[in-house]
Amino acid sequence: MTGKAVENVAVKLLQLAVTELPQDVKGALRRAYQEEDTDVGKAQLKAILDNVELAEKTCAPICQDTGSVIFYVKAGSKVAGLDQIEDALREATAKATKEVPLRPNAVHPFTQKNTGDNTGKHIPYIHWEIVPGDTLELTALPKGGGSENVSALGMLNSSQGITGLKKFVVDTVINAGAKPCPPTILGVAVGGGADIAMKLAKQALLKPLNQRNPDPELAKLEHDLREAVNSTGIGPMGLGGKTTVLDVKVDYAHRHPASYPVAVAVQCWAARRATARIHSDGKIEYLTHKVA
Amino acid sequence: MAVYRLNTPVSEETVRKLRVNDIVYISGPIVTARDAAHRRALSFHNEGKQMPINLEGLAVFHCGPLVKQEDSKWRVVAAGPTTSSRMDLFENDFIKNFKVRIVVGKGGMGKKTADAMKKYGAVYGAFTGGAAVLAAKAIKQVKGVEWHDLGMPEAMWILEVEDFGPLTIAIDAHGNNLFETIQTNVEKEKSAVYRKLCLK
Numbered sequence: 001m002t003g004k005a006v007e008n009v010a011v012k013l014l015q016l017a018v019t020e021l022p023q024d025v026k027g028a029l030r031r032a033y034q035e036e037d038t039d040v041g042k043a044q045l046k047a048i049l050d051n052v053e054l055a056e057k058t059c060a061p062i063c064q065d066t067g068s069v070i071f072y073v074k075a076g077s078k079v080a081g082l083d084q085i086e087d088a089l090r091e092a093t094a095k096a097t098k099e100v101p102l103r104p105n106a107v108h109p110f111t112q113k114n115t116g117d118n119t120g121k122h123i124p125y126i127h128w129e130i131v132p133g134d135t136l137e138l139t140a141l142p143k144g145g146g147s148e149n150v151s152a153l154g155m156l157n158s159s160q161g162i163t164g165l166k167k168f169v170v171d172t173v174i175n176a177g178a179k180p181c182p183p184t185i186l187g188v189a190v191g192g193g194a195d196i197a198m199k200l201a202k203q204a205l206l207k208p209l210n211q212r213n214p215d216p217e218l219a220k221l222e223h224d225l226r227e228a229v230n231s232t233g234i235g236p237m238g239l240g241g242k243t244t245v246l247d248v249k250v251d252y253a254h255r256h257p258a259s260y261p262v263a264v265a266v267q268c269w270a271a272r273r274a275t276a277r278i279h280s281d282g283k284i285e286y287l288t289h290k291v292a
Numbered sequence: 293m294a295v296y297r298l299n300t301p302v303s304e305e306t307v308r309k310l311r312v313n314d315i316v317y318i319s320g321p322i323v324t325a326r327d328a329a330h331r332r333a334l335s336f337h338n339e340g341k342q343m344p345i346n347l348e349g350l351a352v353f354h355c356g357p358l359v360k361q362e363d364s365k366w367r368v369v370a371a372g373p374t375t376s377s378r379m380d381l382f383e384n385d386f387i388k389n390f391k392v393r394i395v396v397g398k399g400g401m402g403k404k405t406a407d408a409m410k411k412y413g414a415v416y417g418a419f420t421g422g423a424a425v426l427a428a429k430a431i432k433q434v435k436g437v438e439w440h441d442l443g444m445p446e447a448m449w450i451l452e453v454e455d456f457g458p459l460t461i462a463i464d465a466h467g468n469n470l471f472e473t474i475q476t477n478v479e480k481e482k483s484a485v486y487r488k489l490c491l492k
Contacts, residue, residue, distance in 0.1 A: 039293055040313060040460055040470075044420050047458060051423035063422040064358045064370035101369070103358050103445075146375060146421070166489045174478055178399040178471060179375060181421035228488045232478050237421055238399060239460055240474045270422045 001136060001278060003084030003091075009276050009284055010092030012291075013140040014069065015100050017274040018061045021052055022288040024209040025185075025246070025271045032183055032236070032243040041241025045183075048236070048269055063270045066102040067142035069093050069124035072206065076133035079280070085136075086126060093117070093124045102142070127203070134280040137287075139206060139273060147184060147268040150176035153198055156260040165190055165262045166225065172264045173229045173245070178238020180266045183246045185209070187265035188225070192253030197263035204249035205267045206275075213250065222248045236269075246271075297455070301349025302393040304413035310461050312468040316417055317457035318394065321435060321450060322351040326374060328446040330382035332439055337389045344438040345450060347390040351417075354379055354397030355427070356445025359434070366434035368451070372424030373398040376416070384408035400462055400471030410467045417459030418470075430456040 021029075029052070033045040055062040071089050075082055094117040096102055106120040107113065118124070152172045156164040169188055176184075187204035189197045213219040225248045235241025246269070255261070275287040293313045298306065300320035310316065323345065325333065336343055357371035376397030379386075383395060383405040393414050395401070398421040409415060419427060433452040440447045462470040486492065 043315065043458055043460065047420035047423045047426055051420070051426040054429060055425040058425065060425045060428070061358065061370050062424065064356065064372050064424040065422075066358075101358065101360070144422075163491055167486065167491050170482075170485055170489070170491075174482060177475060177478070178421075179377075181398070224489060228485050231481065231485055231488060233474065233481055234478055235474070237418065238471060238474065239418060239462065240470075240477075268422060 001079055001081050003088040006085055006088040007092045009278060010089050011096045013274040013276055014096035016289045017140045017142050017272040018066045019059050020056045020289055028209045028246040036241050036243055038241045040239045041235045044236035044239060065144045067144045068105055069118055070141040070143055071124055072127045072139040074129045074131055074137035076135050077130055078134040079136050089124055090119050093119050136278045139275040141273045144268050147180035147266045150180045151266045152264050153194055154262045156262055158260040168262050169225055169264055181268035182234055183236055183243040183269050185246050185267040185271050186248045189251045190262050191255035194261050196253050197261040200251040201263035201265035204251045205265055207249045209247045218250045222250050300351055307393045307415050308413055308465045310415050310464055312461050312464050312470045314461040316459045317455045318351055319454045322353050322453055324353045324355045324449040326356050326446050327378055328442045329448045330379055330386055334382055334385055347392050349393050351394035351396055352392045359444055368428045368431045370424035371427040372422050373419045375399045376401050380405055387412050387414045396459060406463045406469045409463055409465050413465050415461050415465055416463035418462045419459055430454055
């Protein structure tokens, strides 16, 4: 697998992600529109659906905040040229910034200087996973700033357990109010440590919205949290209504006996992500989007 | 809930007719301004300098647009609203000094701004966050850009819009604040939400 091939696929993934929502997210937004019963909430969801359709038709970014670029790489151990992937993803990010275009969103935290091409120290950030086989699975997650700003980590008292987790999730959503552009998607993870919980929470945002958690206990927790949060009345864009979250996805890691880290990663309704699989024969398969 | 189609500049009398939950579509000139443009406009006013454009009756849009230059002409690619609460610092003076009648953004604004809207006659219209292409579609022309030295998102873009909306009136000129009402209701509902999850 050449670096150039990976670069081309990554540019395509960024373009797909920012201009066209995955099928499952579109489906969830349509359902929310049908189920919403307040005029104001319905009007917000209508504007969202119209915007999604228009962006797709005109190949324009759904939102002007095209996010910070994050990649998830699931690399088969037999894939040749693994050492070229990081450079290819950086190149792809700079290229997509110019071509799509993406808004330049990589700012030095001390000098406030914007690099202009969405690359910088640790950006795009790459999450690596080495798996058996010879295929490469690539996911682009351009993550918006408004929803990121209300993501939260709670290092809870371990004696509070699951009760503490539920309260932390509800409080995080209520404190966020209209800010993260609801209806949002919540990735929730508990355990591991501070970094592990947040990593798993964000990764949970990649799970398709139309599939239930295979673990029945987690599926119930996801359901209960979704119902509870949707009864707050925050509603689409915080203007009131039934749909405050489209879904909640939960994951966990075993924890230290003294710790109970709970992470909530918040994703706006413009839940942009795109995944492709590159096979050893060069065949490219897009998993989240229909590509002609 | 009523639906209004307004042309800018808008009179004080017209905006005083609007009530929270009303839907508004705007046509005519509007300007964008984020933190930096608000700050500069207010310092212009304090120093007695002439503003590049008379804002009386216009709408100010909290937005850092994605703009492209094509054959020496500007085209707005995406222009959704940014979080308005950051502008709470300046908006009361902005409304008082420049007599803007409509403020457009997302997420709502606080008491200081709502008080100024009541006193001087202005409203806050919420545009759907993230609906950047919908907003761009209503922008028919870039009439000019002022203070471009502030950077693309922070500059003051003067835009000609047609049926720009839907804007949900979330703060009216009578002291009603929809976001505040919802926040209060959410706080009231909190114990019921906790009970659903068997929490205290």
